[in-house]
Amino acid sequence: MKVLLVNTFDSGGAANACLRLHAGLLRAGVQSKVLLREQQKKTHQVFVYQPQPKRKTKNQKFITKIKSLLKRFGILHVDPNDKKVQFLKERDTRLEYFSFPDTPFDITNSPLYQEADIIHLHWVAEFLDFETFFRKNTKPVVWTFHDMNPFSGGEHYEETYLGMNEDGFPMDRMVSKEEQSIFKKNTALKQRALKGVANLHIVTLCRWMYNEVGKNSFFQRYPRSIIPNGIDSSVFKNRDRSDARKLLNLPLDKKVILFVADSVDKTRKGFAFLQKAFDLMDDEKIILCSIGGQAQAMTGNNQYIALGRIEDEITMSHAYSAADVFVIPSLMDNLPNTVLESLMCGTPVIGFPVGGIVDMVQHGKNGYLTKEKNAESLRRTIVQFLNEGQNLNREQIRNEAMHTYDQNVQVENHLQLYNTLLGKKQITTP
Template identity: 35%
Template sequence: MKRRLRIALVNTFDGIGGASRAAFRLHQGLLAAGHKSRVFVKQKRRRDESVVEVSEKESAVRAAALRRRKEKAFRNRPSGYEGFNEDSTPYGRSAFDFVTEVDIVNLHWVAQFLDYESFFSRGPDMPPVVWTLHDMNPFTGGCHYDDGCMRWRQGCGACPQLGSRNVRDLSRRVWRRKKSILDRLPDQTLYIVALNRWMKDLIEKSPILGRFPVSIIPNGLDTDLFRPRDRKAARGILGIPQTARVVLFVADSLEVRRKGMRFLLEALRGIRIPNLYLLTMGRGDPAPIENCLGRNLGVIEDERLMSHVYSAADIFVLPSLQDNLPNTAIESLSCGTPVLGFDVGGLPDIVRNEAVGRLVPAGDINLLREGIKKSLNGRFSREKVSAACRRLALKEFSSAVQADRYIRLFRRALPSRAKKYRGRIHG
């Protein structure tokens, strides 16, 4: 019988954003498989003893210096972009002393928490590290999605997301520090997990991470919790008319440019279908649309209630311009609701055929509109579509399947623990 693994998952938060939810779901899957897993975070929200907030507090002096540097770099930053985070943080080496007590460290979304130099220069006391990439930040000069600029392939600089024309700007300095730090890691000490084929291809092209082995392991979820609910009951709970034709859009923030809500709103404006209803979930408030009722549910943290939201919808629309492997899409499938989106990022790894949804070229509002109309015209069997969505979720995206894939990767990494480091890293 193989021994239980001692695993440390590291994420900046434990209850904010899709990455934290994905990491916690993996943690639950590892525990269910009989392993000793803990989640180490900068800021704890859950009442769960297996989630540990690091005891070391950030250095106030270092935090102030980093804040001033960021404010200077952000003077000309355009609006509409998401976070921009560098490799340096106010947390020192001792914040991560827990690594000496485990067999494997699994990094997740660690921006604003993990200081690259402090963490990756620990030397022989560092166990193998598996890094799950929830976005592009680990191999860029600071952005989390590059908006198609691809400058990270040549070292960043003159960053569009900083509004910069300076080739030696903050993005170039961050990129060079990251490369210097990770170049000094011995082989077989860092393993990368991509959530899909798109991200794997980007990682392999990255001068920062391209030399490390990459495995594809999609996110998982509790398929008993996210399951098809009775649609009539779900609509009753949410106060949605039973005759409504419900289009669902979900994002942490409805106003994030990358998530593409403006494309959905434009598509809906051209649809003349009785009882059209836009249901949204997330921060913000969409603009009203003529001939379309709607309601924003705001931020929902209760995952059981979220399953009712997905079950109440006829179609879930995700018109992102860039996305990794959105939890929302696999949550929708697991609840039996098909997905319509743009053919970008990790969406093709989720919407694999027209039995579970449809993908259209990015930015094509006409084809997005036609996809919505086709989904709402009632000419397909909802039962068949729901069953196909559910089958795919059970086969590919359950927590048990995800945990098993990670455990196999962890065991492969263990014998390869490097004994010889190249000395302390100086960025």
């Protein structure tokens, strides 16, 4: 079986999930390859797309000539691409990524595509050209939805909040008429491209995304399965806490709350809520410890330690093992890799009751979920954990995580799906 996984980049959460699946498939004897738009690191059987300009149809060539003439006579002033650039420039930086469904890439021209038995799309924003790919594709396609972009009007998360008020509550977001217009155009383009396409199977990582797809009047027609991401349990495992703290120069006599300090300016990530909750606690026995590239966000706080960016997975597992608890304050999320990693290391997790976090965190067993999405509720939940959560069994947390999130489980589920699609059989959806 020859499987081609497609992802835009080789860094980021979705890329990590894609590459982990690729590694697992290779170990299982599958002829797996990965096609990227941009590559930063060398990985076995991972290749970068060699740009080949799409051939223009006669109609497209005619339209290009007409536009050129209109511009020459001053009738046409604004290029559609310029409108896109302007829209993205004016988009609030607190919102998540936005991408359009049309790109200059035609991955069906790639020899990797042509030799594959099955195509598995992952996070393909600004790489997959909807119209070209779905018109020319002749192979079974699996598409893992790492966010909402495949079925949205361009947003990667359809955010309903923007910012936090002085009382620590999320503020409602107002969507402009211009945004609504662009969303509508992008959605129409996607639906036109997919009209008549039958060889598509959607994989969601959690029940929340499964249900969100089901609410979409167009995408609900496609069969879908829930297959969570998996990670290498031999790397992410519970290590001795004292040794881990010594390795990372963390105090042995403090309660360590771990979080990821990337994209701290994005409302969805919820950093402002964690920061306010921590300020409200004012407990000298607690240390807030961050991993990530934007750790400067709390510079000057003597109860704050920044470990910086950590690329090595073994060091990451030591960081989780060193912590008393991992906090993820996301207001919206799919199936965060950080939560999987924390649980596999036996470290409890605290988060808002949103998205796939609800699937992963069992309140009172492997962590705690807040009752509400605000800073005060987060503070109370952290305090509750510090008072009660020390009794949670870290070994049991890891063992239960392995049943669902071990990489071998993920690979087995995907192989079953691939074989079903190649055998042209129907697969039962949950």
